[in-house]
Amino acid sequence: MSETSQPSTSSAKVAEDLAFLRDLAEAARNTPFRGGDYLIAAGGWFALASLVVWFGAQGVFGPSRSLAHFAFPICGLGFACTLAYLMRRDRGRVETAANRALGMGWAAIGWSIFAFCAGAVVMAYRGQPFVLNTITMFVVSVYGIGWALAATITRQGWMSVTAFLIFLTVPVFGALAGTGQEFLAYGIALILIAVLPGFRLRAAAHTPATART
Secondary structure: OHHHHHHHHHHHHHHHHHHHHHHHHHHHHHOOOOOHHHHHHHHHHHHHHHHHHHHHHOOOOHHHHHHHHHHHHHHHHHHHHHHHHHHHHHOOOOOOHHHHHHHHHHHHHHHHHHHHHHHHHHHHHOOOHHHHHHHHHHHHHHHHHHHHHHHHHHOOHHHHHHHHHHHHHHHHHHHHOOOOOHHHHHHHHHHHHHHHHHHHHHHHHOOOHHHHO
16 A cells, blocks of 8 residues: 555655746746846946946046056945845845745855955965956856846746857957956946846836736
8 A cells, every 4th residue: 555655645746846846937937036236236336346447547547547446345345335235125025935046046146256256366466366357257157147047037038138148248358358458348248237137127126016917
């Protein structure tokens, strides 16, 4: 009796898991991802820093152009403060399983960027500064991973297109590395792959469910 009941129990478990995944996909499709403000903050602050560095390299700031390189730590501090505010604002907010999964994915991407940048700075301190030029390629690449993951969970076509275009641009940053023009390209890229999509997600999150359907 136990041998015949075991397959049916296993089949019921599989069916239950499939039903859960279908419900998760349906919820993801009908519930917009609420991480737009975080993308706007990250992309906005670091796009600003990159453009400031590029303008400094063009001599816009005159004798003070070397100070432009402080833009990244200053904007990093600005982002940290913004992130702390957003996390405090969203504390205790009820989230769907899909939103929690996407949030954890993007948080992991953020921590991986931080860890990679810290490692690159250590290598630069040890006498290999050229490794800093790989940061832009890494950041853009993991943003592509983030959008590919988001597209898989939410089944939003525009996210798949965004991820595909991001992966196509990574070699461009390899070609620009060390020229100084990568800062301009990086600033523009962050606006296109983080800030503008962030505003789109933010608008969707504030749109009533009846209007979306």
